[in-house]
Amino acid sequence: MTSTPNLDVSAAQALLHGDPAIQVVDVRTPAEYAAVHIPGALNLSLDQIETHPQRIAAAAAGPILLVCQTGGRATRAYGVLTGAGLDQAQILAGGMNAWTAEAGPTARLDGRPRWGLERQVRLVAGGIVASSIAASLRWPRARFLAGAIGAGLAFAAVTDTCAMGMALAKLPYNRGPRFDLDHSLAKLRSRGTGGESQEQA
Structure with missing residues (x-):
């Protein structure tokens, strides 16, 4: 991966198309993820990352692309994870706002619109x-x-x-369907060893 942790949308899309081992990790709340996310993204919210940084860093057997709404939370997650030993992470500059503005592909878990x-x-x-x-x-x-x-x-x-x-982010409205951490980490390990990424459900 390149030395800079920040990628614009076009560079991120090229990277994702060129390297299927890269896992998109969405660090927003489960409710935000459910409303709209990048297809194939894994939801590990910032509070999960801050609570279990070593476990998540150890599970990331391959490169990851961190995504949030505007880039702030992803940058914070990057600092936490690199501090825990992760050395293959980059950040989507501008987050989902930039991704959707560039008409990047999106998916959702439910049909209810939610405010970021x-x-x-x-x-x-x-x-x-x-x-x-x-x-x-x-x-x-x-x-x-x-x-x-x-x-x-x-x-x-x-x-x-x-x-x-x-x-x-702590309000029930923003919690949404929280995903089991062990299940998410198993998917992260699988992606790094060549497994296929799947939507969380």
Whole structure:
């Protein structure tokens, strides 16, 4: 694999077509994965990766391509896994947003559309800001809550992290059908030894 961990969509598609041993690992929540994902992708959510980095790194017998919604969570997963000894990982730059914008092939486990975490963060943050500004007409100090949200969003942009998104990921709406870790790791091992990747169900 190339030395840079980031691949744009066209480079990722060429890599996937040229090397069938590469496993796409989707690090989003199970609900996001169920709504739309790259065909053949394996769902190992970021919280699973952060909880079991050594097990997952050891199971990755072949190269993997990490995918999330925009690239932030995949970058975080990359750091965790390479720290655990994985040396054959790359990241889809721009995540599923870039993939779908380039009309990349997609699959889904159910027909119900779901909002991605980034969209949920915008809704919650915008709702809090609007509510606090309205409340400040009666309680002036409420405007400080809007300022805190703005500061939090600026910090999230600078650090490429999002505490609100991580909190929302814990909600039942975003949990979806969680996949058995042992089953997922068996598929990861199989892919690395020449086995065929299959959709999780």
